Amino acid sequence: xxxxxxxxxxxxxxxxxxxxxxxxxxxxxxxxxxxxxxxxxxxxxxxxxxxxxxxxxxxxxxxxxxxxxxxxxxxxxxxxxxxxxxxxxxxxxxxxxxxxxxxxxxxxxxxxxxxxxxxxxxxxxxxxxxxxxxxxxxxxxxxxxxxxxxxxxxxxxxxxxx
Amino acid sequence: xxxxxxxxxxxxxxxxxxxxxxxxxxxxxxxxxxxxxxxxxxxxxxxxxxxxxxxxxxxxxxxxxxxxxxxxxxxxxxxxxxxxxxxxxxxxxxxxxxxxxxxxxxxxxxxxxxxxxxxxxxxxxxxxxxxxxxxxxxxxxxxxxxxxxxxxxxxxxxxxxxxxxxxxxxxxxxxxxxxxxxxxxxxxxxxxxxxxxxxxxxxxxxxxxxxxxxxxxxxxxxxxxxxxxxxxxxxxxxxxxxxxxxxxxxxxxxxxxxxxxxxxxxxxxxxxxxxxxxxxxxxxxxxxxxxxxxxxxxxxxxxxxxxxxxxxxxxxxxxxxxxxxxxxxxxxxxxxxxxxxxxxxxxxxxxxxxxxxxxxxxxxxxxxxxxxxxxxxxxxxxxxxxxxxxxxxxxxxxxxxxxxxxxxxxxxxxx
Numbered sequence: 001x002x003x004x005x006x007x008x009x010x011x012x013x014x015x016x017x018x019x020x021x022x023x024x025x026x027x028x029x030x031x032x033x034x035x036x037x038x039x040x041x042x043x044x045x046x047x048x049x050x051x052x053x054x055x056x057x058x059x060x061x062x063x064x065x066x067x068x069x070x071x072x073x074x075x076x077x078x079x080x081x082x083x084x085x086x087x088x089x090x091x092x093x094x095x096x097x098x099x100x101x102x103x104x105x106x107x108x109x110x111x112x113x114x115x116x117x118x119x120x121x122x123x124x125x126x127x128x129x130x131x132x133x134x135x136x137x138x139x140x141x142x143x144x145x146x147x148x149x150x151x152x153x154x155x156x157x158x159x160x161x162x
Numbered sequence: 163x164x165x166x167x168x169x170x171x172x173x174x175x176x177x178x179x180x181x182x183x184x185x186x187x188x189x190x191x192x193x194x195x196x197x198x199x200x201x202x203x204x205x206x207x208x209x210x211x212x213x214x215x216x217x218x219x220x221x222x223x224x225x226x227x228x229x230x231x232x233x234x235x236x237x238x239x240x241x242x243x244x245x246x247x248x249x250x251x252x253x254x255x256x257x258x259x260x261x262x263x264x265x266x267x268x269x270x271x272x273x274x275x276x277x278x279x280x281x282x283x284x285x286x287x288x289x290x291x292x293x294x295x296x297x298x299x300x301x302x303x304x305x306x307x308x309x310x311x312x313x314x315x316x317x318x319x320x321x322x323x324x325x326x327x328x329x330x331x332x333x334x335x336x337x338x339x340x341x342x343x344x345x346x347x348x349x350x351x352x353x354x355x356x357x358x359x360x361x362x363x364x365x366x367x368x369x370x371x372x373x374x375x376x377x378x379x380x381x382x383x384x385x386x387x388x389x390x391x392x393x394x395x396x397x398x399x400x401x402x403x404x405x406x407x408x409x410x411x412x413x414x415x416x417x418x419x420x421x422x423x424x425x426x427x428x429x430x431x432x433x434x435x436x437x438x439x440x441x442x443x444x445x446x447x448x449x450x451x452x453x454x455x456x457x458x459x460x461x462x463x464x465x466x467x468x469x470x471x472x473x474x475x476x477x478x479x480x481x482x483x484x485x486x487x488x489x490x491x492x493x494x495x496x497x498x499x500x501x502x503x504x505x506x507x508x509x510x511x512x513x514x515x516x517x518x519x520x521x522x523x524x525x526x527x528x529x530x531x532x533x534x535x536x537x538x539x540x541x542x543x544x545x546x547x548x549x550x551x552x553x554x555x556x557x558x559x560x561x562x563x564x565x566x567x568x569x570x571x572x573x574x575x576x577x
Contacts, residue, residue: 012462012495016310018418021497029506090509119509134557143512144363146557151519159507159515 068106101136108140121148168281208242210266293568302427313420320397344446348403353385369542393537398547401576418498
């Protein structure tokens, strides 16, 4: 095997050194995500409320009505679900074994029609996984965390720069 | 993180590297410590500080003699445990020797590998029981390659199922999987190709995580590929057909380099000559290394032999040949330690996000409370990856049953 001698900065041998890595342009990343976090039942709402106080950019937090056709802001305003997700690029659905399946289906289907990325978190603080809850959420969540907890939601939002 | 790794047996050498009793010693760097591995004429393995206690000479130049290794500079001799047993210049040799000991660590042979434990002797876990290392030797093959990046960015490739369709599969029109003899012909490849936007489920498991990627299969059924991650640095790739099952250990050399160990094994049959030949040639998860070394022939010094023509035509999606080098080329391109503050993760990176979170939790629990981490006991190591077709309404953890547990004489669960 003949080893080549790198003759430019773009050659991997130089470009991937620690010294060259330090020259990666340092500029602030804009908040790229317009995220909606939707609690799908009352228990999940407590977790969503707890996390909502974090240092988020454009993330907005709601509880879904039972039909899912409305999203209720944390200060109680009822808004049409479709309008609220229309300009988002990711929707995170948070649920427990008490999930309101009609709400999941309504929000999930609206996201699918609009090609909006979805994630689902099934919170199981103490109880075992309920197959019905999983079935209600699975078809609509591109990525599903089972079981999940409040820290999972926080870390997910932080990682995607919500 | 270093303290966490010191709670586990880690693979450090292939037995071929210390091939016979009394053979030359081998330098080892592990967890940022420079060590020397020896095999005495009596067959005892030893792993100790690389440098002689006297003047700091590398014991790589040592003479392996009965009972240990002797520094050629002034004749100081150590046994396999690093204890000085002869210091010729001293009149009261035995008394002086008592106080001279090179730091040493247990080195044990399990399967075709030598495993080291660098932690507190009081906390030493049982010897590893990973299935790839405990099946009969004819059923398993292991290779290693140097990866010039931090171990974690390499590991994250192992649990990032969403890159497989693109980098290794060639995208929606690619034939990458079918082109590899260690993947070709599996029905699962068709499912992979037929659905390039998989859904993911990340499920807690006792020793780490199970990361399921689901694709559409026949009506009302999903094709699941389930990747186990066992804390801190073990992953397996879901199987394809009756091909051997493969996976990895990502072992830190230091903060900027790691050993990528890659294994292939079959739970119930010997590997065929053709399979072993393909593995030695760098097919599947293995690499073609520079003869006499563990550095891949395609490496950063030659831009990983990227072929722009094949990249353009789509024959090789990234232009780089071989799954292992496709991974290493991109993971090394991030720099030796990627700056994660500049990442822009997406929801499908949840497996990586969750794994980082779990790692941080176990590191903090060990540091702050002395809580022993998971993954270093047999019940967490007896694990397998799975490929399976399940009814659409069945949770994969329910559908796979014991499929993700290693069971002697039981074939892998595969499609």
